[in-house]
Amino acid sequence: EAQVTQNPRYLITVTGKKLTVTCSQNMNHEYMSWYRQDPGLGLRQIYYSMNVEVTDKGDVPEGYKVSRKEKRNFPLILESPSPNQTSLYFCASRIPGQGSGELFFGEGSRLTVL
Amino acid sequence: AQSVTQLGSHVSVSEGALVLLRCNYSSSVPPYLFWYVQYPNQGLQLLLKYTTGATLVKGINGFEAEFKKSETSFHLTKPSAHMSDAAEYFCAVTQDTGRRALTFGSGTRLQVQP
Numbered sequence: 001e002a003q004v005t006q007n008p009r010y011l012i013t014v015t016g017k018k019l020t021v022t023c024s025q026n027m028n029h030e031y032m033s034w035y036r037q038d039p040g041l042g043l044r045q046i047y048y049s050m051n052v053e054v055t056d057k058g059d060v061p062e063g064y065k066v067s068r069k070e071k072r073n074f075p076l077i078l079e080s081p082s083p084n085q086t087s088l089y090f091c092a093s094r095i096p097g098q099g100s101g102e103l104f105f106g107e108g109s110r111l112t113v114l
Numbered sequence: 115a116q117s118v119t120q121l122g123s124h125v126s127v128s129e130g131a132l133v134l135l136r137c138n139y140s141s142s143v144p145p146y147l148f149w150y151v152q153y154p155n156q157g158l159q160l161l162l163k164y165t166t167g168a169t170l171v172k173g174i175n176g177f178e179a180e181f182k183k184s185e186t187s188f189h190l191t192k193p194s195a196h197m198s199d200a201a202e203y204f205c206a207v208t209q210d211t212g213r214r215a216l217t218f219g220s221g222t223r224l225q226v227q228p
Contacts (some may be wrong), residue, residue: 004157040123042204042218043158088213090157103150103216105157 002027006091006106008074013081021109022077023091029104031094033058034066036087037108043090048111049074081113116141116207121221128227132193133177135222137205140186147188148206148216149179158204160197164188175199 004025013019025032033048035058045058049068063085065077074093078085088089121136139145142194146165150158169181175198179190188205202223206216 015115040220042118042120042220043216044218045216092158103158104158105159107155107157 001069002104004091004093004104004106006089006109007013008109009107010110012114015082016080019081019111021078021079021091021111023074023076024072024082025074025091025093025104026072027093027104028071029095030071032086033070033094033103034064034074034076034084035090035092037090040086046076046089056083061076081111083113085111087111088112115218116145116209118207118217118219120140120203120205120222121195122222123220124223124225126193126225126227128184128198130194133190133199133202133224134194135190135203135205137179137188137190137219137226138186139188139202139207141207141209143209145207145209146180147179148208149177149188149190150204150206152202152204154201154202161203195224195226197226197228200224 007022027035030051032061034046035043038042044060046064049055089109092103094103117140119121121140149161154214161177162171164171164181171184173227177192202221204221205219208216
C-alpha cells in the first residue's frame with residue numbers, strides 16, 4: 001500500500017529536549033515536505049526536499065532542521081524545542097516537476113512542548 | 115506570490131442540504147488549484163484539482179468545484195450533504211511546478227446536522 005508514515009504520532013516533551021520526527025514514504029517520490037498545522041492558520045510549509053541531499057526552507061523554518069540522506073526518509077529535527085512549536089506536523093511527498101500532482105500526506109504527528 | 119482565502123472557518127448545514135465552501139486565491143500566473151479534506155485524526159487527502167482545461171472539476175464523494183478566473187475563485191460544492199462529509203476542508207494553490215508546492219488556506223470546518 002502506498003503510504004507516508006510518520007512517527008511518533010503523539011509526543012509530549014519539555015523545552016530544550018532534542019527530538020526527531022521521522023517520515024518515510026514507499027512511493028519512490030523525489031519530493032518531500034514538512035508542514036505544520038495550527039488552528040486558523042491552515043498548513044504552513046517548514047522545509048522541503050527536491051531530492052536526496054537537496055533541501056530548502058519553506059515559510060516557517062526557524063527552529064527546525066531536516067536531512068535527506070535517502071530518498072524514502074525525510075526526518076524533521078527540533079534541536080531545542082520551545083512551546084511555540086507545539087503543533088500538528090504533517091509530512092508529504094510527491095513526484096517533482098508535477099505541480100499539478102497530488103501531495104500524499106502522512107497521518108500527522110501531534111507534538112506538545114511544555 | 116500566491117495566497118488563498120477561505121471565507122468562513124465554520125460552516126454548518128443540514129443533511130441533504132447544499133454544501134458551499136468558498137475559496138478565493140491570488141496568483142500572478144495561472145494557478146493550479148486544489149481542495150483537500152481532513153477527517154478527524156487523519157492526514158489530508160485530495161478531493162479534486164484544477165490544472166487546465168474544463169473549469170468545472172468533479173472530485174470524489176460527489177464534490178465539485180468551478181474555477182472562475184474573473185472572480186479568482188474556486189468554490190467547492192456538493193448538492194446534498196451527508197453526515198460523513200463532516201470534516202475540515204482546505205483550499206490550496208500553487209503556481210510552481212515543483213518547489214514549494216502548495217499554499218493552503220486556513221481551512222473550513224464543515225458540520226452536518228441530522
